[in-house]
Amino acid sequence: QYKVQSGDTLWDIAKTHQVSVASLKQWNNIKSADTLKTGKTLRIGNLPKNFSEDEAEALQKIGYRVQNGDSLSVIAERYNVNVADIREWNNLSSNNAVIKTGQQLTLFISES
Incomplete structure (x- = not known):
């Protein structure tokens, strides 16, 4: 997981975590028109579908x-x-x- 900081872009976050912007959008249900909000927690990577958020953490x-x-x-x-x-x-x-x-x-x- 990653908590969005002021000034972050999807491109910067994707590059830092060595993933594609498209994957980052998919994992977090982000549409092209959506804005990235400071403080939002993003999922980096697919997690097993049968895991709760607590288990995923x-x-x-x-x-x-x-x-x-x-x-x-x-x-x-x-x-x-x-x-x-x-x-x-x-x-x-x-x-x-x-x-x-x-x-x-x-x-x-x-x-x-």
């Missing part, structure tokens, strides 16, 4: 670089998350779920 967003021999199921087991969630967070459909060594993935893991 207990998650930590991490970047994971795919290692030789990794698969989505190996990564999911290592971080105690679902393969389907990894696909969703990284816009991987079941058709293009092949991952490559060195590829950067976003994961949301429990902080506890």
Whole structure:
């Protein structure tokens, strides 16, 4: 999550968090005509749909670089998350779920 500061733009926030403006808009239901209000909390990244806001706040967003021999199921087991969630967070459909060594993935893991 990110709290909008005075002078922030969607472009600046997206660049800082290494996401696209389009994704930022989608995650937060922002339309092109909407204005960005100081103090508004933005979601950065997709979270599992079955999580409440409180549960979502207990998650930590991490970047994971795919290692030789990794698969989505190996990564999911290592971080105690679902393969389907990894696909969703990284816009991987079941058709293009092949991952490559060195590829950067976003994961949301429990902080506890």
